[in-house]
Amino acid sequence: AQTVTQSQPEMSVQEAETVTLSCTYDTSESNYYLFWYKQPPSRQMILVIRQEAYKQQNATENRFSVNFQKAAKSFSLKISDSQLGDTAMYFCAFMKRRYLNTDKLIFGTGTRLQVFP
Amino acid sequence: DGGITQSPKYLFRKEGQNVTLSCEQNLNHDAMYWYRQDPGQGLRLIYYSQIVNDFQKGDIAEGYSVSREKKESFPLTVTSAQKNPTAFYLCASSILLGQQNEKLFFGSGTQLSVL
Numbered sequence: 001a002q003t004v005t006q007s008q009p010e011m012s013v014q015e016a017e018t019v020t021l022s023c024t025y026d027t028s029e030s031n032y033y034l035f036w037y038k039q040p041p042s043r044q045m046i047l048v049i050r051q052e053a054y055k056q057q058n059a060t061e062n063r064f065s066v067n068f069q070k071a072a073k074s075f076s077l078k079i080s081d082s083q084l085g086d087t088a089m090y091f092c093a094f095m096k097r098r099y100l101n102t103d104k105l106i107f108g109t110g111t112r113l114q115v116f117p
Numbered sequence: 118d119g120g121i122t123q124s125p126k127y128l129f130r131k132e133g134q135n136v137t138l139s140c141e142q143n144l145n146h147d148a149m150y151w152y153r154q155d156p157g158q159g160l161r162l163i164y165y166s167q168i169v170n171d172f173q174k175g176d177i178a179e180g181y182s183v184s185r186e187k188k189e190s191f192p193l194t195v196t197s198a199q200k201n202p203t204a205f206y207l208c209a210s211s212i213l214l215g216q217q218n219e220k221l222f223f224g225s226g227t228q229l230s231v232l
Contacts, residue, residue: 043205043225043226044223045207045209045221047221047222091159091160104150104165104175105150105209107159107161109159110157110158110159
C-alpha cells in the first residue's frame with residue numbers, strides 16, 4: 001500500500017522569503033504522479049503543481065517548484081517570494097498511473113503554512 | 118463554466134437519520150471520488166467510481182453508501198450506521214488516465230454536523 005508522509009505539521013515564513021515543504025512517500029510502483037494541493041481558509045482544494053514520475057525534470061509553476069528525488073522517494077515544494085495569499089494548508093498526494101483507467105489520490109496529513117507580513 | 122457542484126454547503130443530521138450529500142460535475146469526467154476531512158487532518162477516501170454503475174470502497178467506507186447512475190452525478194449517503202459523521206466532505210472528479218492531464222478537480226465541500 002502507498003503512504004504519504006508530511007513531517008512538518010506547521011511552518012511559517014515572512015513575506016517575500018522562500019520556504020520549502022517536505023513530503024516523502026512509500027510505493028513499489030514505478031509509474032505514478034505526485035501532487036501538491038493547497039487548501040486556503042475557504043477549504044477549496046486547489047492544485048498547485050503536478051509531477052510525473054517518469055519525468056526527471058522538476059515541475060515548476062510560477063513561484064512554485066518541486067524537488068523530486070525518485071530514488072529517495074522525496075517530493076518537496078519550494079515557494080519563492082512568499083505572499084500573504086499563500087497562507088493555507090498544503091497537502092502532498094500520490095496517484096498510481098494506470099493505462100486507460102484512473103486511480104485514487106492518497107494524501108498526506110498536511111502542512112499548515114503561515115505567511116507573515 | 119465547467120466544474121463540480123456540491124450541495125448543500127452545510128448539513129445537519131439528527132441521531133438515527135440518513136442524509137445524502139449531492140455531487141454533480143459537468144466536466145465530462147469518468148471518475149468521481151468522495152473524501153472525508155476531519156479537523157487538522159488530511160483527506161481520507163470513502164468511495165470512488167471509475168464508470169457508471171460501478172464503484173469501489175475506499176479506506177473508510179463503513180457507514181456510507183453511494184450510487185453512480187449517471188456520469189455527472191455521484192451522491193453520498195451518510196447512514197445511521199456512521200457513528201461519527203461530523204466532518205467536511207469533499208467530492209472530486211478526474212478524466213481517464215492516459216490523456217496526459219491526470220489530476221483531480223474538487224468541489225467546494227459540504228460540512229456535515231450532528232445535532
